[in-house]
Amino acid sequence: MQKTTAIMAALAVATGLLATTAQAEDKKWTKITIATEGAFPPYNLTKPDGTLDGYEIELSKYFCDHMKVECTIIPQAFDGMIPALNAGKFDAIMAGMSATEKRKEVIDFSMSYGSTGQAFATLKGSDLEMLPMKGELFSLASNEAGARQAAEELKPLIEGKTIGVQSASIAARFIDEYLKDVVEVREYKTTEQHDLDLVAGRVDFVMASMGYLKTAVEKPANADMTIVGPRFQGGFLGAGSSVGLRKSDTELKAMFDDAIAAAKADGTIKRLSEKWFGFDLTPQ
Numbered sequence: 001m002q003k004t005t006a007i008m009a010a011l012a013v014a015t016g017l018l019a020t021t022a023q024a025e026d027k028k029w030t031k032i033t034i035a036t037e038g039a040f041p042p043y044n045l046t047k048p049d050g051t052l053d054g055y056e057i058e059l060s061k062y063f064c065d066h067m068k069v070e071c072t073i074i075p076q077a078f079d080g081m082i083p084a085l086n087a088g089k090f091d092a093i094m095a096g097m098s099a100t101e102k103r104k105e106v107i108d109f110s111m112s113y114g115s116t117g118q119a120f121a122t123l124k125g126s127d128l129e130m131l132p133m134k135g136e137l138f139s140l141a142s143n144e145a146g147a148r149q150a151a152e153e154l155k156p157l158i159e160g161k162t163i164g165v166q167s168a169s170i171a172a173r174f175i176d177e178y179l180k181d182v183v184e185v186r187e188y189k190t191t192e193q194h195d196l197d198l199v200a201g202r203v204d205f206v207m208a209s210m211g212y213l214k215t216a217v218e219k220p221a222n223a224d225m226t227i228v229g230p231r232f233q234g235g236f237l238g239a240g241s242s243v244g245l246r247k248s249d250t251e252l253k254a255m256f257d258d259a260i261a262a263a264k265a266d267g268t269i270k271r272l273s274e275k276w277f278g279f280d281l282t283p284q
Helices: 002-026 055-067 078-086 144-158 170-178 191-199 210-216 250-265 268-276
Strands: 031-036 044-046 070-075 108-114 118-123 137-139 162-166 184-188 205-209 225-233 241-245
Touching: 031 055, 031 078, 044 055, 055 070, 055 250, 055 268, 078 241, 108 250, 108 268, 118 170, 118 191, 118 210, 137 144, 144 170, 144 225, 162 170, 162 191, 170 184, 170 205, 184 191, 191 205, 191 210, 191 225, 205 210, 210 225, 241 250, 250 268
Parallel strands: 031 070, 137 225, 162 184, 162 205
Antiparallel strands: 108 241, 118 205, 118 225
């Protein structure tokens, strides 16, 4: 019995030493791989020459300089990002991903580096162009009843319509929570794909980030697109775009939080968001 107890004690000590060593190693971040989508402008996009650009690409370079680490940014399909992160294929996600409670069940998030809310877009001349409450912002966090009432007011106007959303997006969850009983939902791997179907008349309207839609409607190919109806933010839609991280990488989270705080304080988030979106996304 004493021998067994001694062995167990030795194992406990060894386990403690391994955990301490792992924690110490966790703090020695010198290289970081960041995944982005490369197909969600202006957050992130792929230029004709194959290079990545956009708000998050520029902002990530600031973060990496501030953290004094060497960063590699790689493209990754949005709907597979969280499993790939937890599988160790990269260290962080910067892809316009909102820090929702559902996602927090499996990964952790930094503080937010920008928030625009979710909005609708349709084609000019559509019977949906005159949806009410255009530009009004409803918070699912501070006024969930008001947000639900706004959705109820939309239902008779969109009943029987087909809406396009990106798979695994918070827009998809919003439709599932509030409007799925009156619309047909089509999911796409990228927001650009649902824009193509909207312009082609295969869906009646789409829902996506206001920041994304504001840029999308300005593209020559989307000249007939227009933003309509109210905008929704907060609650299960999340606190805004944040860096996605493994729950075990607490030191890396602290590093990103410090870099984001610095970017807010020195006006970098304001400057870059105004450059890419045309308005300030700085979280308040």
